[in-house]
Amino acid sequence: xxxxxxxxxxxxxxxxxxxCIGCGRCLEVCPHQVxxxxxxxxxxxxxxxxxxxxxxxxxxxVKAITVDCGVGCASGMINEWLQERKLGKLGGGNxxx
Amino acid sequence: xxTPAGRVARISSVLGPGDHLGACLARWGIGRxxxxxxxxxxxxxxxxxxxxxxxxxxxxxxxxxxRQALVGRNCWLLVLETYGINVxxxxxxxxxxxxxxxxxxxxxxxxxxxxxxRVILPILGAPGVSAHEVARRSGxxxxxxAIRANDLPEYLDKGLxxxxxxxxxxxxxYDRLVLIPVELVLALKSIAVAGGGLFVSFAVTSGxxxxxxxxxGWLGACLAGIVVGPLLLxxxxxxxxxxxxxxxxxxxSVLFFLLVGGQAWGAGPTIAAFLALPAVSAFHTLNFTGCxxxxxxxxxxxxxxxxxxxxxxxxxxSLLVLLVGRFL
Ligand code: SF4
Ligand code: SF4
Numbered sequence: 001x002x003x004x005x006x007x008x009x010x011x012x013x014x015x016x017x018x019x020c021i022g023c024g025r026c027l028e029v030c031p032h033q034v035x036x037x038x039x040x041x042x043x044x045x046x047x048x049x050x051x052x053x054x055x056x057x058x059x060x061x062v063k064a065i066t067v068d069c070g071v072g073c074a075s076g077m078i079n080e081w082l083q084e085r086k087l088g089k090l091g092g093g094n095x096x097x
Numbered sequence: 098x099x100t101p102a103g104r105v106a107r108i109s110s111v112l113g114p115g116d117h118l119g120a121c122l123a124r125w126g127i128g129r130x131x132x133x134x135x136x137x138x139x140x141x142x143x144x145x146x147x148x149x150x151x152x153x154x155x156x157x158x159x160x161x162x163x164r165q166a167l168v169g170r171n172c173w174l175l176v177l178e179t180y181g182i183n184v185x186x187x188x189x190x191x192x193x194x195x196x197x198x199x200x201x202x203x204x205x206x207x208x209x210x211x212x213x214x215r216v217i218l219p220i221l222g223a224p225g226v227s228a229h230e231v232a233r234r235s236g237x238x239x240x241x242x243a244i245r246a247n248d249l250p251e252y253l254d255k256g257l258x259x260x261x262x263x264x265x266x267x268x269x270x271y272d273r274l275v276l277i278p279v280e281l282v283l284a285l286k287s288i289a290v291a292g293g294g295l296f297v298s299f300a301v302t303s304g305x306x307x308x309x310x311x312x313x314g315w316l317g318a319c320l321a322g323i324v325v326g327p328l329l330l331x332x333x334x335x336x337x338x339x340x341x342x343x344x345x346x347x348x349x350s351v352l353f354f355l356l357v358g359g360q361a362w363g364a365g366p367t368i369a370a371f372l373a374l375p376a377v378s379a380f381h382t383l384n385f386t387g388c389x390x391x392x393x394x395x396x397x398x399x400x401x402x403x404x405x406x407x408x409x410x411x412x413x414x415s416l417l418v419l420l421v422g423r424f425l
Contacts, residue, residue, distance in 0.1 A: 001266050003331045004389075007396040028241050028259070029223035031266045032391065052393040053189070055223035069224070069394065077394075077401060 001032060001049070011050035012068040017041060019064035026056035026065060098140050102206035107140045110168040116161055132157045133181035138205040142171035146212040149253060151242075152198065153219065154179040154187050162246040170253070175216065177201055185390075188225030195230045202235045217257070220244045220264060266390050273327050276388045280323050284381065288319050302423065314353050318374040321349040322381025327388070338392070339404035342382025346375030365422030369415035376411035379404060 013034065015026075022040030027033075032049040035042050035056065042064075054069030098107050133155045141164055150173040153163045160176060177197050179187035187193035202208075202216070218226060220241045228239035242252045243263035252259060292315045300308025326333065326342040333341035350371050353359070359367060383404055386392040 001268065001391050004268060004391050005336055006392050007336050007399060010395040010399050011393050012395050025228060028264075029220060031220060031244060031264070033261075033265065049391070050393060051391050052395060053224040055188075055220075058225075058227045059223055059229070061229040077397060 005048065006051070008048050011047050011052060012066075013044060013047055013050045013052070013056075014066045015042060015044050016064045016066075017043065019062050020060075021062055021064075023061060025059045025061065029055040029059050031055075098143070100140075100210045102209040105138050105140045105173075105210070107143075108164060108174070110141060110164050110170075112161055112165055116157075134160050134176060136176045136178035136201065138201075138207070138210070139174040139176060141167055141174050142169070144171040144173050146210065148172050148211070149213075149257075150175055150207065150211060150216045151249065152177060152216050152222070153246075154182065154184045154193055154222075156181050156183045156187070159183050159246075163249065166246040166249045170250070172253075173207075173211065175201055175205065175207070184219050185221040185224075188222045191225050193222050194225040195227045195234075198226055198231055199234045202231075202237055208236065214238060215240060217242045217252075219246070220259075268330075268390055270328065273330060276385075277324055277327060280327075280385065280388070284319065284323055288316065292316060292319075310357050313357065314350075314370060314374055315377065317349045317353055318346050318377040319381060321345040321374075322378035323385075325349075326378060326382030327385045330385075330389075337400050337404070338386050338389075339379040339383045339400055339408070342379035342385075343375040345382065346378025347371070349378065350374045363422070365418050369418045369422075372411040372418075373415040376408040376415075380408050 015035075020040075020042050022037060022042060024037050024042070026035045026042055027037055031053070032046070032051060034044060034046050034050050036045045037043075050067070052067050052069045054067055057063075057065040057067050057069070098105055134157055136155045148171050151163060151167070152175045153159050155176050155178055160174075163174065177187075177193055178201075179192045179197075182190070182192065184193055198216070198218075207216075208214075214237050216231075216237050217240050221244055223241055226239065228241075232238050240257055241259070242249060242257070243259060244266060245263070248260075248263040252263060292312050295315050296308040296312040298308075299311040322342045322345065326338070326345045329345065330341065333344050335341055335344070353374065354367070354370065359370070362370075383397075383400060386397045386400075
């Protein structure tokens with residue numbers, strides 16, 4: 001995505017290349033062009049662009065990709081954090097609801 | 098219209114004034130939750146057995162953008178039950194997902210209506226749908242078409258091929274602008290409550306004028322974080338949203354200082370304002386990560402680990418400075 005870069009070296013994306021069968025699904029579903037396919041082998045070419053949406057992992061037929069995906073907004077995470085500690089919930093601020 | 102699987106509602110591609118008004122209200126969060134269309138299969142134009150099936154969410158704006166993009170075409174529209182939430186957010190929650198898609202394919206008896214075995218999905222639905230699972234369970238193969246509905250005609254005309262442009266996200270000024278009203282409405286309550294508290298405590302201790310000034314500073318810092326930060330996102334320095342917000346807040350602090358004649362404040366209140374206001378803006382801009390289509394969960398986590406203590410610290414220090422200033 002031109003003009004927008006988020007933090008470096010944080011994405012949890014991982015590709016197990018020996019498992020990959022080169023179907024190209026991950027290239028199709030990734031909105032940030034993180035993968036490229038050379039011959040019958042996918043590789044990660046732009047890990048820092050990954051937003052951890054999980055689309056590639058869910059759509060890889062041989063489960064060659066793993067990524068820690070989930071709520072990516074600050075208020076969502078504060079709520080998660082509070083709920084883990086059973087401290088109730090922050091009101092408002094949930095962009096996706 | 099009649100199909101081998103019973104009647105299917107035929108819909109028009111042309112949006113009426115009601116559709117536009119509803120969209121506008123929904124942008125401000127009014128009636129947003131009830132802004133949905135019934136899930137199920139619809140006929141756009143006069144589709145035949147060989148015509149394509151496009152899948153979307155039952156959020157009315159998602160549904161409208163698809164049918165509007167397909168003016169003058171014949172196709173099937175399969176609307177999934179996402180409880181009025183758009184494709185991207187519903188995919189993240191899993192309601193725009195494998196299970197719902199497979200169930201909808203079965204309950205609409207698609208296999209009896211069309212002669213092919215393919216459903217076309219928006220790319221942003223992929224985080225909820227596992228294409229090979231859908232194929233295994235329903236017999237329908239999944240094609241991910243494009244990110245934006247208005248690329249659908251080109252996709253269909255090119256014989257179902259996705260160009261690189263259809264696959265890359267935009268997040269331009271307008272895309273960000275339309276997200277802001279809802280953010281404002283969501284934050285309204287906390288802005289009013291905390292702002293009210295601030296006004297009262299300053300008014301009681303230092304008079305009405307000080308109360309109003311404090312409220313103005315607070316309001317401006319909130320707006321800098323909610324409106325200015327997101328709008329100027331690519332031009333504000335740093336990669337971290339909190340830093341971008343803090344910069345917007347700092348600019349506001351300077352403006353505020355000049356605007357209300359801060360030269361007369363003395364050291365304590367000046368330090369307090371320049372610490373607390375950017376922290377407030379930073380918090381609000383950090384919150385915008387939830388609306389941005391390029392921030393990762395791990396990135397936001399990392400930012401929060403640093404930003405929350407920094408912002409909290411700034412607010413605590415500024416309160417201390419104010420208190421100490423009063424009692425010395
Ligand atoms: S998680 Fe999403 S953004 Fe990251 S590589 Fe996979 S599809 Fe692309
Ligand atoms: S989806 Fe999986 S198998 Fe297919 S190319 Fe990507 S990593 Fe390889």
